[in-house]
Amino acid sequence: MPNADSRPLLGVTVLDLTTLLPGPLATLMLAEAGARVVKIERPGGEDMRRFHPLRGEGEAAVSVPYALLNRGKEILEIDLKDPAGRARIADLVRSADVLVEQFRPGVMERLGLGYPALSALNPGLVYASISGYGQTGPRAAEAGHDLNYQALTGILDLSRGPLDRPTLPAAQVADIAGGTLPAVINILLALIRRTRTGQGAHLDIAMADGMFMFGVFGLADGLGGAGWPRSGEGLLTGSLPRYALYATADDRLVAVGALEEKFWQAFAEAIGLPQDLRDDRATPEATRSAVASILRGRSAAAWRPVLAAADCCATVVATLEEAMADPHVAARGLFSGRVSLPGGDIPALPLPIAPVLREPVVSRR
Template identity: 55%
Template sequence: MQPLSGIKVLDFTTLLPGPLAGLVLSEAGAEVTKVERPEGEEIRKYLPRWGAESIQFNLLNSGKKSITADLKSDADRDRIKSLIAGTDILIEQFRPGVMARFGLGYDAVKQIRPDIVYCSITGYGQFGPKAAIAGHDLNYISETGLLSLSFGNADRTVVPPALIADIGGGTMPAVINILLALLRRNASGEGAYIDIAMSDAMFTYAWWAFGLGKALGEWPGNGDHMLSGGSPRYQIFPTRDGRFVAVAALEQKFWDNLCELVGLEERLRDDQADPAATIGALRAIIGNRTAEEWRAVFEGKDCAANVVRTLEEASTDPHFIERGLFDYSIENDAGARAPALVVPVAPQFRSDKSTPRRAPGLGTGNGPDPAASGSSQER
């Protein structure tokens, strides 16, 4: 039996943070029903398509059900309220106050289901001067100062490769706090309202810089500190053939091993004396060999250095294959299969990997009285 078997979730969210949270809960056994506007959420229409829907929609919504509802319709709201009576968790991602205007805010919903766990995900939270401001991941990491720690330079700015705020500030805190609320409910019978602001957790990600600044008054700048590019021990160096080597030799034993392996001059091994000189010397050394040559040098050595792999290369790595990361699959409406999105749920808690999961067709869970078409839900 899966940990969340029997738990029912109503998911009013779109795009990434909330749908990924719903996917994690679904993978652990919860029954997740997406509540979509009559024309469907926008990510269904994204490109490229994989079957009738986008690959993004298929990845994030496999294993869920879908119902449609025009939340401006009294009849549809009544239908949603009837479902809430049997719901354990409600997740929504509208701007603050929108669900309340629909008569589906926490105060109204807990009158129907007093022990419900109600989770709202927004950029800046339900209150505060920024609460109503629109934004996306890049806005949240820039507004909180996280982006200022490493963004390249004026000639070549760098956009982070991960949606840190969406997943690390939205999805993960939502799942963690929903599970904490369920534990408390099991002990006390008490429901919960959870206010998740994607921007809040960005201060967690800036933990080292935040501590230095607040405690010591030493605020790191752009790429100038230990974990953001200011240290030779934590750097990315180009190879002769246009690939890159990632060095994370923070501990002295790893640094000593790395210096020996690459043949760094003794006078430059004290990386505190002149960090720029040590970085320059390592760039020259690593730039003299190809990625494959360095891969052979680092193989089996305790030096915390490796060649930067492409995502395609990493997806065929025997280590990750043996770990079972790609054992689960999804299937589209045409019967084509692809690996499921890797989610942080332990294998013993997940669904049977031998059966591929499908994303729901729009409104396929409506039943005998599907919602009539109408205007879009308010954003």
């Protein structure tokens, strides 16, 4: 384990004025790398404090998702509508390095806490604004959530499932990959630039903007003249039998990601796919039907060792509970951190920060 003083953000103070998922997860990552994070919440606390499940009873009850996202932060309740509260924020800003806010565009300005006002107090302040559609543009003030940002940018249409049973994305891709991660990346870049210039910056992080990265292959098809892909037609969204989901006899799923020819042929050999169906580009529907029939003939437990021996990019889909218990996950120590809650500790949320850059595993409230 690294020594505590090896964390790169030691000495950096972050003011966190965010709620729910994108901002709190971003500042959690900064805290994991050594930053002091002071989370500012309205009197009574932010909405996620009441998200279920709860641990404990009555006034002492703690929201588990809130605890996972806000471990190790200092929490202050300040009324931003009160002049005294705003003055307190101004005092905190004078010695802060970073401020992260997640209000709709214009709200912080109306409170007198916009970037121009606060950068006058602290020219080196890195001020990150996370919003759905950005600080400018005709949709800037429009309400939205993760699903809306994926819908607007065309990502949702690439793999929406059948119209009578459309598929909801399993992950908050826009919140995390469009909000959290760009915020962390840009904050770190701005801090590096500040070491040379002494100047802070206002970072406009729009969750919708970040979604277009995930359409790289669809954009390449459309912009390159191959036609704009519809749902299920893209290389990685359903057009190829070698990159698809198949049911087993016990209603589990096998995720086949055998894109390269060597993996596809290894997979075909492992399951006994007939030779005349192994060119899945020539006979996609026949190949898909045959693969589906073969995999449906045995249980997930029966297929697991066969696919593992073939090393062919085919994996039985795990539940979250199974994934946490996987020997590889245990060996990597992903859930070795702890969060203290009423009734006992729970595993901390794993974060994609290299062990050498974060603090040793400890229990955090």
